[in-house]
Amino acid sequence: MKPFYLTTPLYYVNAKPHIGHAYTNILCDTFARWRRFRGQKVHFLTGTDEHGTKIEKAARAEGKEPRQYVDGMVPQFESLWELLGIRYDDFIRTTEERHKQEVANVLRDLEARGEIYKAGYKGSYCTPCESFWTPLQLAEGKCPDCGREVQELAEENYFFRLSKYRDWLVSFIKDHPGFIRPEIRANEILGFLREPLEDLCITRPRARLAWGIDYPSSREHVVYVWFDALINYVSAVGCTTEEKKFKTYWPADIHVVGKDILRQHAVYWPIMLKALGLEMPRTILAHGWWTMAGAKVSKSRGNAVDPVELCKKYGVDAFRYFLLNEVTVGQDGAFSEDLLAERYTTDLANGLGNLWFRFASMLEKYFQKRIPQLAPEDLKEIKEAESTFYDLWQMVKQKMDQWDPRGALNIIWDVVTWCDGVIEDNKPWVLAKDPTKEKDLRKIMFILGENLAHVACLLQPFLPKTAEQILSRLGLKPPIRVENDGDFSKLFLLPDTLVERGGALFPRLDEEK
């Protein structure tokens, strides 16, 4: 079986990482862990996009050389991924030699295929915005973005023949439902493709921008940053230099991107691959934005929420849980710390954390911390209930097949709620007082333990640390893989195993202070 190859966008290093970056990587990490949990080999690629005018400007603003600046920014991303438990297999920087060499090879190939031409370009240029505008776009002769004066500029640049592939791309998207997800985004791209496509200017004159990858056939030009960055998805797996590696991984199974960069990924990128004669990725998944007070969370709007601070306060798993559970992938989410604190208390501290505490405390009190032995007829009855675990597995699997971690978490939390109901309905503390009910007490505790073990098993891709804690405390050996349906529907617990209650999985927020 081909390894599951998934990618995050390359993050632009002109500012430190915020909650939007954290969300994308937590989503990808959950998908990657889910596949490993299913016994599949995974290749998880992330990295940083380090060229272009904005980086050059950000560097100059700090009195640094661009190289020195990007070298200082990249560790902030790496350390956040470490903190969040993001288990990637490769981290590519667009300033690495391996990438630059692949980009040059790709460009030579496209030139040889006649996909690139050189042309003069004339337009109105706004220097502060670094944007070219056509006469129609100008607002009363001024920059439509900032309202400042524009300069007339004529340049020669290299152009990629995007326009000739429009009809092909429209048919491809229509013939491959699920290529762009969610469907609403596929329709948006098809809507965009109703207008003619313009060829893509893929260079910048070196005189105007020095911080870029050299254009192979002209010393006067550097490569446009988007064109260079997209190539990372194939350059990282050795597209033009490592045939065997490339064949092992390509095509990517999924590119996860934010909806703001969907056009580059769902229009430019498929056409670049088509022009190169390469296979299409299987899925491009566009997620929504996190908003605060209705505005997109980003550094430039000054409303960034620091993921490091949130993790320190609530724990990494709680942060992961919130982002994965709060919105369905594709939709926008409203972030507020109050909401995070509320979910922490209701779902985690009072939900899963309290369930574990009650179970382990009762086990300690009634069975000297040991998983009880069951009477043969009870064991038979519980074994017959294995079909419930089978159903649970099918439901969670179906959600994950649809890239829906929120749906999966909802199903898992239904089990937590169900267990709370079992405790309330059967009142083990009453059973414990009546020696004739000992057999019932054993059965209830066994059922609770089994359900907790199955919940923890399912939570491994989502809340890795919490899942590992619960499984270890139950005397099981994480990681537990579920390669076949039967791996999940069996009973996990061994009677007489010593169970450790341990500290609170999710300490109450007031206690923590």
Ligand SMILES: [Zn+2]
């Ligand atoms: Zn402007």
